[in-house]
Amino acid sequence: MALTPRERWKQAQSVIPGGVNSPVRAMRAVGLDEPLFIDSGQGAYFTTADGERYLDWVQSWGPLIFGHADPEVVAAVQAAAAKGTTFGAATQLEVDLAAELVDAVPSLEKVRLVSSGTEAAMSAVRLARGATRRDRIIKFAGNYHGHADALLVSAGSGLATLGIPSSPGVPSGAAADTIVVPYNDITAVAEAVARYGEGLAAILVEPVAGNMGVVPPEPGFLDALRKLCTASGALLVFDEVITGFRVARGGAQERFGVTPDLTILGKIVGGGLPLAAFGGRAELMDQLAPAGAIYQAGTLSGNPLATAAGLTVVRRLRDPGVYAELERKGARLEAGLREATAGHEISLTRVGAMSTLFFNPGPVRNWTEVATSDTERYAALFRHLLSRGIYIAPSQFEATMLSTAHSDADIDRTVEAVAEFLGD
Ligand SMILES: *Cc1c(COP(=O)(O)O)cnc(C)c1O
Numbered sequence: 001m002a003l004t005p006r007e008r009w010k011q012a013q014s015v016i017p018g019g020v021n022s023p024v025r026a027m028r029a030v031g032l033d034e035p036l037f038i039d040s041g042q043g044a045y046f047t048t049a050d051g052e053r054y055l056d057w058v059q060s061w062g063p064l065i066f067g068h069a070d071p072e073v074v075a076a077v078q079a080a081a082a083k084g085t086t087f088g089a090a091t092q093l094e095v096d097l098a099a100e101l102v103d104a105v106p107s108l109e110k111v112r113l114v115s116s117g118t119e120a121a122m123s124a125v126r127l128a129r130g131a132t133r134r135d136r137i138i139k140f141a142g143n144y145h146g147h148a149d150a151l152l153v154s155a156g157s158g159l160a161t162l163g164i165p166s167s168p169g170v171p172s173g174a175a176a177d178t179i180v181v182p183y184n185d186i187t188a189v190a191e192a193v194a195r196y197g198e199g200l201a202a203i204l205v206e207p208v209a210g211n212m213g214v215v216p217p218e219p220g221f222l223d224a225l226r227k228l229c230t231a232s233g234a235l236l237v238f239d240e241v242i243t244g245f246r247v248a249r250g251g252a253q254e255r256f257g258v259t260p261d262l263t264i265l266g267k268i269v270g271g272g273l274p275l276a277a278f279g280g281r282a283e284l285m286d287q288l289a290p291a292g293a294i295y296q297a298g299t300l301s302g303n304p305l306a307t308a309a310g311l312t313v314v315r316r317l318r319d320p321g322v323y324a325e326l327e328r329k330g331a332r333l334e335a336g337l338r339e340a341t342a343g344h345e346i347s348l349t350r351v352g353a354m355s356t357l358f359f360n361p362g363p364v365r366n367w368t369e370v371a372t373s374d375t376e377r378y379a380a381l382f383r384h385l386l387s388r389g390i391y392i393a394p395s396q397f398e399a400t401m402l403s404t405a406h407s408d409a410d411i412d413r414t415v416e417a418v419a420e421f422l423g424d
């Protein structure tokens with residue numbers, strides 16, 4: 001017998017902490033009584049366990065660049081599954097996917113496959129520390145690199161400060177080597193490098209911030225990071241888990257023409273299955289075991305289902321027509337929203353196929369500015385759109401993820417629903 005939404009949510013909460021396997025899924029920030037439970041997806045749409053169909057602007061937070069249940073991905077995963085789901089030994093598919101990533105992303109000479117963005121970021125930090133024989137890292141307030149201890153850190157007070165744990169369970173020792181500075185503030189980074197440069201292993205950055213809502217890099221920001229790293233001997237690490245294969249085939253490093261030492265990939269590269277990667281120059285990557293001494297491993301790393309899905313997707317992203325289409329549709333959404341939101345205290349940001357509507361008069365250049373957004377108003381917009389069959393991110397501080405499956409009609413309908421909300 002089918003459960004009511006209330007019963008289902010009650011059962012979920014009784015056996016899963018908070019009822020969900022990742023906090024944002026509880027949809028608390030937008031004030032829902034029960035979060036959506038999804039049953040199936042097709043293209044730009046998903047259907048809930050209660051049979052309601054929604055236009056989906058989240059797309060699993062980014063992996064689904066071709067939309068849900070893409071037929072080629074489904075066929076590739078089915079074929080791979082029939083041949084065995086995991087071996088814990090080398091397969092040709094892993095080599096093929098690695099070769100595809102190396103071909104696409106400018107900074108990659110070698111790449112290692114892992115199972116989540118968190119794991120990739122954690123491993124990249126270990127590699128950076130091992131290769132430089134230094135411990136400190138710099139990260140930016142409002143950037144997210146998964147939940148490894150050293151990266152789950154908030155800023156103290158002041159411009160460039162040693163980090164403090166942002167969650168219970170993160171030892172102060174793990175946070176103390178992480179310096180947190182404001183995004184887009186090159187003066188603060190330069191000050192931190194001047195103070196801690198000798199012991200600095202890496203600067204980690206989302207080259208387009210996506211985890212505080214979309215905040216593009218200011219002109220010259222990424223370039224300045226590159227120069228500060230080169231001068232201090234720290235490694236520049238681009239976390240392209242969202243931007244990789246989204247803002248260009250070669251990610252933000254291709255789009256902005258700045259080459260990092262190490263790159264973290266995830267989301268799109270797994271084609272909707274659990275797969276992520278980190279890579280860089282051969283001389284750095286060859287310091288990983290078994291070629292080198294820095295340890296890193298995984299039972300399900302390079303899993304056959306995930307590599308089959310990822311390969312299907314990234315091969316199709318060789319076609320520049322896909323990025324032309326995403327840019328055209330992204331521009332259509334942006335233009336529509338600019339018209340609909342004119343005269344309101346709203347800032348729109350977009351880089352290619354990622355964008356955010358902030359209830360904020362702007363500017364929105366860093367976490368301090370973004371954090372002043374009217375989250376109540378955002379929650380009201382979320383609920384209004386949901387009532388019109390449109391699902392946007394259940395938090396102000398997330399990105400809208402365009403896919404090729406979103407049609408012009410989907411875009412126009414979304415713009416109209418936003419205009420309707422603002423007209424109330
Ligand atoms: C999603 C994300 C991660 C974490 O990836 P998971 O697969 O959720 O562990 C890391 N960095 C960025 C920029 C992300 O958007």
